[in-house]
Amino acid sequence: MDALLHQFFNIEVMLKAWPIVLRGTGLTILLCLAVIPLGLIGGLLVALASTSHRRMLRLPVVILVDFFRAVPPLALLILISAGLPFAGIRLSPFTAVLLSFFLNNSAYYGEIIRAGIESIGAGQQEAARSTGLNSWQTQCYVILPQALRNVLPDLVSNTIEVVKLTSLASVVAFAELLYAAEMARSVTYNASPLIMAAAIYLVLLWPAVRLASRLEHKL
Amino acid sequence: MTRFEAFLDTFFNVAVMQRYLPDIVAGFFVTCGIAVLVVVSGLALGLLLAVLRSYRIGWINFLIIIFVDLLRALPPLVLILILYFGLPNLGLTLSGYVVLWLVLSLVLAAFAEEIFWAGILSVNSGQRLAARSTGLGFLQTMVYVILPQAVRLTIAPLTNRTIAITKNTALGMVIGVGELLNQATTAQSFAGNATPLMMATIAYLILFVPVVYAGRWIETRYAWRRA
Amino acid sequence: MLMSVSGLRLSYGATEVLKGIDLEVDHGETIFVIGPSGSGKSSLLRCCNRLEEPSAGSIVFDGQELLAKGVDLNQIRRRIGMVFQSFNLYPHMTALGNVRLALRRVLKLSRDEADAVAKAQLDRVGLSSYISQYPSQLSGGQQQRVAIARALALEPRIMLFDEPTSALDPELVSEVLGVLSELKLDGMTMVVVSHEMRFARSAADRVVFMADGQIIETGPPEQIFTSPEVARTRDFVAQAAF
Ligand SMILES: Nc1ncnc2c1ncn2[C@@H]1O[C@H](COP(=O)(O)OP(=O)(O)OP(=O)(O)O)[C@@H](O)[C@H]1O
Numbered sequence A: 001m002d003a004l005l006h007q008f009f010n011i012e013v014m015l016k017a018w019p020i021v022l023r024g025t026g027l028t029i030l031l032c033l034a035v036i037p038l039g040l041i042g043g044l045l046v047a048l049a050s051t052s053h054r055r056m057l058r059l060p061v062v063i064l065v066d067f068f069r070a071v072p073p074l075a076l077l078i079l080i081s082a083g084l085p086f087a088g089i090r091l092s093p094f095t096a097v098l099l100s101f102f103l104n105n106s107a108y109y110g111e112i113i114r115a116g117i118e119s120i121g122a123g124q125q126e127a128a129r130s131t132g133l134n135s136w137q138t139q140c141y142v143i144l145p146q147a148l149r150n151v152l153p154d155l156v157s158n159t160i161e162v163v164k165l166t167s168l169a170s171v172v173a174f175a176e177l178l179y180a181a182e183m184a185r186s187v188t189y190n191a192s193p194l195i196m197a198a199a200i201y202l203v204l205l206w207p208a209v210r211l212a213s214r215l216e217h218k219l
Numbered sequence B: 001m002t003r004f005e006a007f008l009d010t011f012f013n014v015a016v017m018q019r020y021l022p023d024i025v026a027g028f029f030v031t032c033g034i035a036v037l038v039v040v041s042g043l044a045l046g047l048l049l050a051v052l053r054s055y056r057i058g059w060i061n062f063l064i065i066i067f068v069d070l071l072r073a074l075p076p077l078v079l080i081l082i083l084y085f086g087l088p089n090l091g092l093t094l095s096g097y098v099v100l101w102l103v104l105s106l107v108l109a110a111f112a113e114e115i116f117w118a119g120i121l122s123v124n125s126g127q128r129l130a131a132r133s134t135g136l137g138f139l140q141t142m143v144y145v146i147l148p149q150a151v152r153l154t155i156a157p158l159t160n161r162t163i164a165i166t167k168n169t170a171l172g173m174v175i176g177v178g179e180l181l182n183q184a185t186t187a188q189s190f191a192g193n194a195t196p197l198m199m200a201t202i203a204y205l206i207l208f209v210p211v212v213y214a215g216r217w218i219e220t221r222y223a224w225r226r227a
Numbered sequence C: 001m002l003m004s005v006s007g008l009r010l011s012y013g014a015t016e017v018l019k020g021i022d023l024e025v026d027h028g029e030t031i032f033v034i035g036p037s038g039s040g041k042s043s044l045l046r047c048c049n050r051l052e053e054p055s056a057g058s059i060v061f062d063g064q065e066l067l068a069k070g071v072d073l074n075q076i077r078r079r080i081g082m083v084f085q086s087f088n089l090y091p092h093m094t095a096l097g098n099v100r101l102a103l104r105r106v107l108k109l110s111r112d113e114a115d116a117v118a119k120a121q122l123d124r125v126g127l128s129s130y131i132s133q134y135p136s137q138l139s140g141g142q143q144q145r146v147a148i149a150r151a152l153a154l155e156p157r158i159m160l161f162d163e164p165t166s167a168l169d170p171e172l173v174s175e176v177l178g179v180l181s182e183l184k185l186d187g188m189t190m191v192v193v194s195h196e197m198r199f200a201r202s203a204a205d206r207v208v209f210m211a212d213g214q215i216i217e218t219g220p221p222e223q224i225f226t227s228p229e230v231a232r233t234r235d236f237v238a239q240a241a242f
């Protein structure tokens, strides 16, 4: 029991690690603030393209989405951050992380929003067009508001996944929360900083998890 | 060398491919093996928890909800690092393989529990009344009447979740599990060439694209059935 | 006396929906239960099968206390047939599968025996040519007859019907009522919650009027429908046009 407290809940170690872990938390939040909107925008574009009537637009997007659904995000991240330099393209860790998460998240958000759009009956489209709205107006004012509301639970739960995904950035030495905690662990030979990181993720995500499960069970 | 040749040389170098193919194949099978184990144990545990939850025993349900919330809120990589680097300090050393399998199984179980539970709730309560009124017991009602109906609705979300979580076998790289991505990055640093990463990507496509398509097929099929 | 309910109370959370029910059901008797919506008719039937846990009272069925601890509920339940307003057929099983399930899993009959019994019961309700249809392929009246066959197959001593015809289109009502009449001729004991006043009048041996979780009045159909003693009953019967 003492060993457990000492190794996992060591206040002294935690206090020492606090500044660096705090900085890491800041970077994680920053990363989320960049990655979530980017992913949503990308996802919206993906969804619009994959429900488009134009085959030339739809097909490549569907293939890309399937590619990103099949490749692990960590593999994608490493391909971009460690593979591209061989081709003479050197990205900062932050850019590499942003790019790979953008690609991955757009695919996932895209699938969700697409399902939402497809859940809206053709009658809505016809009714809107019959009142003279053009196709963009129809999407913006009639289809998308209903579509997004229908898939709100999935959007929330995917956003949780996106936040958790940022922890992968630690693997390519981007100094976010998990990287900071793991650094502190390897210096102190004590797992308390990792527990701290876990606690911070919990604080950030637990309310969202509750919300998601509320929304899911309401259906 | 033209730019195109340089590109081929960097990402699809035949010599490098031949040299590292055995490693990549070995990694591929490790990934497959862990993935299968995770799917089996994760889904089984998830189903078990969902059935347990339907007994509606207060404190057990409370524990199940806490378990699910924790595993939904924590990034799997955090759990992997805690188990892999933290437990040895307590005198309990688990191999990277065991840690990876354990963490991913628990994560999948948590998500699967939520999905199965939602499925069970979605079955009309009259079904339970009818089954119990003919003398079927609680578990019999579950197995023959509720679950067959619940599972239909859960298949699509379950496949998606299962794919997303088994893809996390790539996290094994961080704790030295000899899976696909690990083999590829090792080979890449030895070869000084990005070809092994490309090979791994292709291997992932071979492994998961069929599953993605199976999932999509199931989704449309059952969506149609429901209508 | 086949079933005897006394002092039965049931609450959902803080609201008491059955406030002391006493009712005796004789062998071969057909009892109709009528009353306004929310008066607790369905709740009473569900208690008679212990699908709800009453807070007080006793239900003696065939000499056995249903509410006692440790009774083999599933063996008792199979002797109490129940038919629901919304049929509650298992959508993933054929008509035959619906009838067969409890025969196999509760009575532990072999597949062949169970099939034979199930087919005979489906024949009895006039559905022998529909045994391999799924519920979604059957009309409402046919579905309800499958549900009746499902209950009858277990050879119940008593049948409880909860508004068996109120989810049906008017033209399908008579085929289900026909089955009820035949059961009555066969001597089955039945408790029927129904708004089919005309049918109640001809088929009931006794009519029970419930309101607010209590039995207000009991009597032969002639009395309840033409000269009820309680004002409340009179109002209800007058409103229920027939
Ligand atoms: N599962 C439940 N939880 C909480 N309250 C319930 C539940 N089932 C029924 N009630 C309440 O209990 C009361 C009696 O319901 P019950 O279904 O027994 O009435 P009923 O006489 O069958 O009405 P109806 O003619 O509408 O079927 C109603 O006020 C109803 O709202």
Ligand SMILES: [Mg+2]
Residues within 6 Å of the ligand: C041, C042, C043, C162, C163
């Ligand atoms: Mg009712």
